[in-house]
Structure formats: structure tokens, C-alpha cells
Amino acid sequence: MAMLLLIPLLLSSISLFTISTATFSPQPGICYGQLGDNLPPPRESVSLLTSLHAKRVKLYDANSTILNALRHTRLQVSVMVPNELISNISSNQTLADKWVSSNVAAFLPKTRIRYILVGNEIISSTTNATWRHLVPAMRRIKHALKSLGIRKVKVGTSSAMDVLQTSFPPSNGSFRADIAVPIMKPMLKFLNRTKSFFFLDVYPFFAWSSDPVNINLDYALFESKNLTVTDPGSGLVYTNLFDQMVDAVYFAMEKLGYPGIRIFVAETGWPNGGDLDQIGANVYNAATYNRNFIKRVTRKPRVGTPARPGSLLPSFLFALFNENQKPGPGTERHFGLLHPNGSRVFDIDLSGRTPESDFRPLPAPENNEKYKGKIWCVVARRDNATVLAAALSYACSQGNGTCDPIQPRGKCFKPNSVFWHASYAFSAYWAQFKKDGATCYFNGLATQTANDPSYGSCKFPSVTL
Numbered sequence: 001m002a003m004l005l006l007i008p009l010l011l012s013s014i015s016l017f018t019i020s021t022a023t024f025s026p027q028p029g030i031c032y033g034q035l036g037d038n039l040p041p042p043r044e045s046v047s048l049l050t051s052l053h054a055k056r057v058k059l060y061d062a063n064s065t066i067l068n069a070l071r072h073t074r075l076q077v078s079v080m081v082p083n084e085l086i087s088n089i090s091s092n093q094t095l096a097d098k099w100v101s102s103n104v105a106a107f108l109p110k111t112r113i114r115y116i117l118v119g120n121e122i123i124s125s126t127t128n129a130t131w132r133h134l135v136p137a138m139r140r141i142k143h144a145l146k147s148l149g150i151r152k153v154k155v156g157t158s159s160a161m162d163v164l165q166t167s168f169p170p171s172n173g174s175f176r177a178d179i180a181v182p183i184m185k186p187m188l189k190f191l192n193r194t195k196s197f198f199f200l201d202v203y204p205f206f207a208w209s210s211d212p213v214n215i216n217l218d219y220a221l222f223e224s225k226n227l228t229v230t231d232p233g234s235g236l237v238y239t240n241l242f243d244q245m246v247d248a249v250y251f252a253m254e255k256l257g258y259p260g261i262r263i264f265v266a267e268t269g270w271p272n273g274g275d276l277d278q279i280g281a282n283v284y285n286a287a288t289y290n291r292n293f294i295k296r297v298t299r300k301p302r303v304g305t306p307a308r309p310g311s312l313l314p315s316f317l318f319a320l321f322n323e324n325q326k327p328g329p330g331t332e333r334h335f336g337l338l339h340p341n342g343s344r345v346f347d348i349d350l351s352g353r354t355p356e357s358d359f360r361p362l363p364a365p366e367n368n369e370k371y372k373g374k375i376w377c378v379v380a381r382r383d384n385a386t387v388l389a390a391a392l393s394y395a396c397s398q399g400n401g402t403c404d405p406i407q408p409r410g411k412c413f414k415p416n417s418v419f420w421h422a423s424y425a426f427s428a429y430w431a432q433f434k435k436d437g438a439t440c441y442f443n444g445l446a447t448q449t450a451n452d453p454s455y456g457s458c459k460f461p462s463v464t465l
Helices: 008-014 040-051 062-070 083-090 094-106 134-147 178-192 202-208 241-255 284-299 384-394 418-436
Strands: 029-031 056-059 075-083 112-119 152-160 163-164 197-201 262-267 316-318 374-379 446-449
Touching: 008 384, 029 040, 040 062, 056 112, 075 083, 075 094, 075 241, 083 094, 083 112, 083 134, 083 316, 094 112, 094 134, 112 134, 134 152, 134 178, 152 178, 152 262, 163 241, 178 197, 197 241, 202 284, 241 262, 284 316, 384 418
Parallel strands: 029 056, 029 316, 056 075, 075 112, 112 152, 152 197, 197 262, 262 316
Antiparallel strands: 374 446
């Protein structure tokens, strides 16, 4: 996520595979990530998906166990070509054919695969050496589908908002200069020719949390009653941040000559928790954003956005579960609608039919203002001394004198334990490198705390906010 700004015997049945836009549901789907060591098995997860009234599900791979679990359900499915295969597929039609045969055709029609995303946020998450292979890979996947008689399965790729050079006001929306002509224009040509979607990850949370002074929280949560923003270039009036972000991409596509391409919200959501230094990540805001988003996209008549009024905006909410193995800041592990045990983080109905008065009360938000004070980075669990020792070694190898105080005769050498030494090293590392983007995570071994772990003459370094 980024901040603002595959059998001849199957062919006769597969060839009948179509999408009827007349029955295309505006109800959001759900992104089903698997980066957790405590998640329910696929069949249970699929049952949970249906209990939320999801209409579609997005996978970040083509996991055969999950695809089999999705057989005979009415869930539309999006599968994904891994980022690491894009370069090879782009120049090898045989490889593309095999991938589609094994990961798509083998499951049709019992599993209702409707979308193939070639990679995930390629511009954001890979080096630019991969970018030029993206559209050729998309073409080869589409050719493989056609050669197998699979029609109306849309091919695309997900993009984050950082593909834009400018996004405000929306009418100034434009793609970055380094990708506009060599990458985005050929992509838009492909999407336009194949009548596919521009799959876009939209997170008002990141935009707001990066500038909470100048961006109103209610405006980001679809809660603003009186606040509006008028685009001086277009004259369009905005009542929420989400519409602003989506319309900036519509305007950017228009500038490259493709005003008619539809946007599919590939991810959106709000974190229900996070680290001490992450403002506004709480259950109240997550429930408010997600419920309001569902109401907006399911409203009749359709609302669309100011630049595309009345348009259908298909979408996926991120995510099904809180995933405890996602790297990065704490918010990355707290986007789920469900806890790993299957219980709901907050009440929600993706059909939009349940009145909010039927939902249980929400806890009051406690971190809508920035945390002020000192924060330390310490060991979160001590269940694996070998892994912890490796993380300690890494932290101490970074920077200059990071771990001097935990060397023999140092002020923090005692108690001489991996746990205490690692806690010191994590704090020292984070204090030194946070400004360069370092996080207090260490593959899930670390956590932030506002309780000073210092003792005696041993003073742990901290981050002051």
C-alpha cells in the first residue's frame, strides 16, 4: 500500500464464460490476504466471506486450495500473477499459457474467476527494470485466455496513488513524468482495447494521516456535513477525500487520451489499530470509513464521483483478516474486518442493508490526535531465542556504535540476556534510523511502548514525538 499524495476438454464449457454487466453488483468484495500464521483454513475463510455478504474476493496469488474452496459459491474471484513472474511472462508466451492453464482454466467454471491482475502495485513495489515488462506480460496473459476460449475475464494490474505526479486539485491529476508515456499510456491503450478496468488502490487514511492539520478527519471518513472543497480548474465540488483521489486518476487518464476507462477500486479501507506513532488508526474510524464507503457505493441511484456522476464503482475492501505477518508499520497488520479467530473487529454488512442502529456500539477513538512523548522499541515476544539473536545481530551491525552499551562492561550489558540486549538494540536502531524510514517491527519480534525500559544507569534510546 502506498500513501497519497490456464485443456481442450474444458474449452466447450469455458467458451461460454461471460460477464453480464446488467447483473454486476455494486456491493464491495473483500481482499483475502494470507500473511498470517494464525488464519483460519480456506474453507472456513470462504464461509466467513459469505457471512459478510461479499460479492467478490481478491486473492494475491492463485492459491489452489483457496480456489477449490471457492467452487460452487457465487463469489466472483480475482487472481494475481506474482510480481516475480512478470519479466519472464512478458517474453514467453508458453509460460503465460501454462500459468493461465494451471491457475485459471483448471478451476473454471466451478470457481467463478473473473479478473486476473498482473502484479501488485508494480510501480511502487519493484525496481524500474520490471516496469517495462508489465504491459507485455498483460498482453501475453490476455492472449493465453483468448487461445483457451476464455472470454470476458478481465486482465489488469493494480496501481497505487503514487503513479500520480500531481493529485490536487483533481483536475490537475497527471501521471508521473517517468512513467506517463513509456508505461501508463501503453497500459491505458491495452485496458481501453480490452474493455478492462484501471485497478486502483485508494487509501484516504494515508493521505489524511500524513497531513492531519490541513485535511479534515471527517472529510476523510465520509462524515463531513458542511465541509466541501471546490476544484478551481473544473468547478467540481467535493464532499470527501476518496472522490478527490479517484477523480485525480480519471483526469490523469484523460490527459493521456483515455477518458472512458472505468476505475475498479482494487483496495480501500482504514486500519483498526497501529503503532503509537500512527494517528487515527482505531476501530471507531475503521468502522466509520468502511460502513460509509459501503453505503456510498451501494446507494441507489448510483452516486459515482463528481467527475463521473452516476457511474458504477466496483470495489474490494481491504482486508478480510488482520494479518500478523505483514511487514511494515503496525497499521499494515490491522486492516482486517475480522480477527484471525473469525470474530468481527466491528459489525459490518457489505450489502449495506443492515441499519447502523442494529450494530453494537463502537469504542471511542483514542488516537485521533498525534501522540506526544517518548516511544521505545522493545522485544514483543521471547519465544524463539535463535531468531531473536539473529535480529539482535542485525540491529547491532547497523549504524555507528548502536550496541556499544550492551557489550561487556557496558552500562546495559547486565542482565546478560538475549531478550534485554535485543530490546536495547531495537530501541537504539529505531531511534537512529526512524528518520530514514526504519520501523519498529523486526519481522514481528518488536513492538512500540510508551513505558521506559531503562533501568539504573542503563538508558534506552527513544524516539520523541
